[in-house]
Amino acid sequence: MRKDGAVTQSGNYNKELEIDYSKNNQESAQKAGLTILDGRVQSLVKNETVTASLNNSNDVEIYVKVVDNAGHETEATKDLKIDITHPTIAVTYDLNTPLNERYYKDVRTATVVVTERNFDESAVRFNITNTDGTQPAISGWTHSANAGVSDDATHTCQVTFAADGDYTFTLETTDLAGNASSYNRVDDFTIDRTVPTIQVSYDNNSAATPGYFNANRTVTVTVNEHNFNAAEVNAQITAALQGSGVAAPGLGGWSTNGDVHTASVTFSADADYTFDVDYTDLAGNAAADYTQDKFTVDKTDPEVEFFDIEDKSANNGTVAPGVKYSDVNYMESGVDITIKGAKHDKTELSGNRTNIANGESIKMEDFKHDEETDDVYTMTAVIKDKAGNETEKEVMFSVNRFGSNYIFSETTEKFLDDVYANKPKDLVVTEVNVDSLVFNGISYGLDGMKKELKAGSDYTVKQSGGEGSWKEYTYTIKKENFEKEGRYSVTIDSEDKATNKMNNKVKECNIDFVIDKTPPTVVITGIEESSYRADEREMTINLSDNTAVKSVDVIIDGKSVATYAQKEIEKAGGKISYMIEGASEPQKIEAAALDMAGNETTSEMHKVLVTSSVWIQYINNTPLLIGSILGIVLVAGGLIWFFVIRKKKEESK
Structure with a gap:
């Protein structure tokens, strides 16, 4: 047996072939893997154990040479791949410094290296979980040059974790020979590439002037972040009052709904505040910078305080009131101070202005000392600060240096203007005063005698006018008194609250009149029921009255032919001379006199003929005229009788 060309194992089976394989040894031969026929070996089956440790290679060759008894040789070879080495797995990461032990804010790439001669990439099993559900990208495998040859052959791929999520990562593999290997650990980490967002909202945005509020103001901070850590929220709040630091409120507890986290803080105390907030998540992603509020x-x-004047006071001396006003957030344009009288238009307050802490003071000059200035005044101060807080105060006072004024009703004024009257009338007089009267009384004098009148029976009083207005007392003095x-x-005597003592005479409002019920007397002298032979005739009108004669009319035949006024009558000493002109017939002469009270008298009528013509006098002399006519008639009758009797006598003859 050869590995990589070198003999690793060898064997020789000659000894086994020398065994006596008689019929009696068939069983032994078979055990030896031999087939015996007629005492000769027909075949040989030989199991040979290959020692894997000696032949751990993909280049293993089994070489067999058989030589039979005749000397014939046969050779055979068989190639084997023997792999008893387990693959190894190594994983390395490009990022290995997490924040807070597991958080990465960038893409993290794992490089997987499998060391294996007989690598089977289809047998690699990745076990990756992500709470976000998004799986990482796994690249294709690259292999070293000695892949399939050497046990140190490497096979490499990259696993890219780009999506946000909480990951677990492990893998295992089996080589082509069935040798298994695993990573033997589970990597657990979080990818968070999303920058948190911060929203700040206020419940009160009603600023009277920009930045100034006159009510509590609550700010709500909303952080949108998956990997939220309340401890990392940095709310910076400062508070100061008039330049000195005061206790500032703090952000309250957080409430969470998914990835949305909210907290609030209420600014309730008077102060100048700054508010800023920033946040960096567990992975190190910092929210956009928030502009400080x-x-x-x-x-x-x-x-607001009035000084040098008392509310509802009556003043008859120096009257120079003042007002001062202040506020931490004083605003000059928010000052409106006016003064208005019941009889004076509203005007802006003027005077000496002085700066005081957080405000101003105004001191008026003394009111003018003239009668027109007397009035009931209301000084009103309306002060509004920058936050819209408003204070309105007023002080009411009177300037009363000249006391009451007296006003007559229209009928009374006419009655007094006439002075003289032939019958009394009710007198209606209104006393007007800035202040209330604390005393009043009415009396009259009659030809040097004084009489006090009683309220209720002799006169009535009706009062009107309240605060901020002049007071009116209307007296109705009954005509029965006169x-x-x-x-x-x-x-009319009175004393007001300002201690002014006065009456209508002091105020040059006299109530003087004359009651005269007696008509004047008129007597004509210088003429009688007669005729006067002249072209004109003078007569005298004699006038008298217990007061004064206002006028006299000369009336001839029912028509006024001359009028004489009071001054002419007075100048003539009550004796008016009038020349009667001549006429062709008698004239009816009379005089009508009118006194100042309206009483009228007409004199006795005189029928007078004034003419220089004898004929006119004759024909206007009735007795003479009648006598003359009777005489003529008698003479005429006598003549007629004479001639008639005479004629008859002559006829009888």
Whole structure:
């Protein structure tokens, strides 16, 4: 037997052929593998054990030479492949430094080397699992040059783990001779090439001005990552208030749903915050850099304080109020301070401005000391900070240096303007004051005598006006108080909350009038029921009244021919002279006088003929005219009788 051309084993069977193979030894011959016929060996079957350890090669040759008794020779050979060497498996990786003991963020390639002379690639069995379900790529095999010749022949392939997943890897093989070998270990590792993503969302994005919020703000961090490790999430939160660091909240616990992991943190305390987050997974994949957030939570309303003025106060001296306001996140454009009077339009507050910590102070100048300035004022401060917190405060006060004003009703004003009246009327007077009145009373004087009137019976009071408005007290003084004739002077006294004491006379709003129920007297002198032979005749109108005569009309034949006013009457001392012009017939003369209170009197009527014509006087002298007519009639009658009687006498003759 030869291996690789060298004799490894040999044998000679001559001894066996020398055995006496008689009939009696057939059984022994057969045991020796011989067939005997007629005492001669016909065939030989010989089992020869090949020692594998001596012939472990694919180049093994069995050589047999047979020589019979006649000297004939026969040779035969047989090639054998003997393989008793088990294949060996070696696996090496290009990446061997995992993070966290098993994680790789790049493609990992395993190089598998099987050392075997008689390699059978179809007998290689890979056992690979992946939680992702994706199998790695296995390349084709490459073989060394001594494959099939030498036991150290190598056969190589690459297994590429490119897909994300948790892998287990092992393999086994059997050579063509049936020798088995296994990897004898299971590699366990994770490929994670996916970069984690971070999403940050806020529940409150309603910023009054960019970055400023007036309510809690909760941020939710969502990490999308298969190989998640909460400990690797780095949330960086800072908090400061007015430049000094304060306790910052921390990210809460994580909840997981598959590859989605969420946690949140609530910013509830007033502070300036920064928030940043980054994350690197177990394989070393870092999420994209998150841009740091900066924002402020401010839930505190601005502070507003009025000074040098009291709410609902009445003021009659120096009135120079002020207001100051502040806020950590003060915003100058968020300041709206106005002042408005009940009788003054709203205006922006002006005054001396001073900076204070986180705010400003405004001090007004003293209100002008004139009557027009008196009013009920409301100062309103609306302060809004950058976060939208708003404080609105107001202070109401009065400037009352000149006290009340008095207003007459329309009918009362006309009544007082007329001064004189022949019958009284209710007096309606409204007293208007910035402040409430703490005292009031009404009295009147009549021809030097004073009388106090009683509320309820002599007069009534109706009050109106509330906070922020002027107060009105409407007095209705009953006409029954003024039934007597005479000159009245009414006084309304009051004292307001600002301690101003006043009455209508101080305010030059006099309530003076005269009640005169007696008509004037009118007497015409200088003429009688007669005729006057002249071209004109002077008469005198004598006037008198307990107050004053307003006017007198000269009336002739029912028509006013002349009017004399008060001044003319006064200038004439109450005696008005009037020249009656001549006329062709008698004239009816009378005078109508009107006093200041409206009382009227008409004088006695006089029928007067004024003419220089004798004929007109004659024909207007009734007795004379009638006598003349009767005389003519008698004379005429006598003549007629004479002529008639005479005629009859002559006829009788």
